[in-house]
Amino acid sequence: MGVFEVEPQEFPDRVSFNHYLAEHYDTLIENDLYVIAGLTEYSREDFLDLLRNDGYEVVEDYGGIQKIRCDYGGDRPAEFYLSYDVEDNVILFYTDMRKTEEVENTIEPFLENKPGVHYLYISPSLLQEIREKIVSEDPATEITEFVAKRTERTETSARFRPEEWRTINYYGRDGLESLREMEEHYGVLPRIMEFNVPGDLCFRINHEGVFKLKNGSLKRLFKHIETCIEEALKVKQAYERTDFEMITASAQLEVPTSEPAAITLNNRIRYHELDGLKDSMQDRDYVLVGSYSEEGSLYFTTEVIDQVKNSTFRIKANEDQIRIFPQDESDLGTFYRFYEFIQDSVDESAELAPA
Secondary structure, eight states: OOSOOOOSOOBOSHHHHHHHHHHHHHHHOOSOEEEEEEEESSOHHHHHHHHHHTTEEEEEEOBSEEEEEEOOSSSSOEEEEEEEOTTTOEEEEEEOSOIIIIIIIIIHHHHHHSTTEEEOOOOHHHHHHHHHHHHHHOTTOEEEEEEEEEOTTOOOOOSSOTTOOEEEEEESTTHHHHHHHHHHHHOOEEEEEEEEETTTEEEEEETTSEEEEEEEOHHHHHHHHHHHHHHHHHHHHHHHTOEEEEEEEETTEEEEEEEOEEEEOSSOOOGGGHHHHHHHHHHTTEEEEEEEEETTTTEEEEEEEETTTTEEEEEEEOSSEEEEEEOSSOOHHHHHHHHHHIIIIIOTTOEEOOO
8 A cells, every 4th residue: 555645636836735635634644644854955857856866756746746656675665745845945755654664764864865955954952942832832732752862062951960961762641741851850852752732733753854743733733844944944044155166266277165154162162072073973974084183272174074975075163163164066965964963962052153
């Protein structure tokens, strides 16, 4: 059995498709609905070509929406509906097939590994904001499951053993109260949360832009997805300000020049922490070439090879800021992946510097 069926009609964009799904959800979809969000720098046609080259085929065309299929070696092909926003290059995949099979073996690694694309990274602070907004609107809201982490370099306050990093997986109807307590006592921040808004909505959200609707108002879930898209586009705008080009200096000489993006740190980097930073980067499949550092007023620079996205960039850092310089061709997926690394391993409260 494949993905849920929709009526043969034209959908000009994701807004119209989302409206259709919200109106017909109860009769269309029997299983949990997954919406997987991402961003790309490819045009619509180039993105479809990228999918085709990765083994996907378009089996139905609904105008602004395509039904795609991929045979990944499982007991049935994986099928999704795809929307592509031509203005912001936002991509959404919709399916009611299995998360642990069709989703995890196709779209998730595609978004994580392919150059020029990336999943819609949702920061811990944004997850907290979404939680508090939901609870303020519906005080009876329960969090029934969550995953929360405390990273090694965090400066998030913790009452107990603040020097320890930790990951907490929690199941229980008192998850909201427990998560708030653990944030205060153990300094953890959310990565995954499952909400139950009584009589209205039950859904799950994770930091990799995967939304799971178990039951309830799909229209309301789409509002939360749009909030996450708006925040992710701010990162994309910072990426779009970066640039690389060869400038002709003379008839015989071209000089490379690039315009960086900057990440401001609230948790300052110290010279004695550089070895740990390099180790963390290597653990996340980055290769550092030609590293150089100076003590005192910290200066650190290195060329970075991203083995996952197969791209290269250079960083220059002082205690308060990391600047990212594209090399050869800048890559959206590379930029998102490194920004997530900084928030996950260097400074949870790091922010993109304004233009």
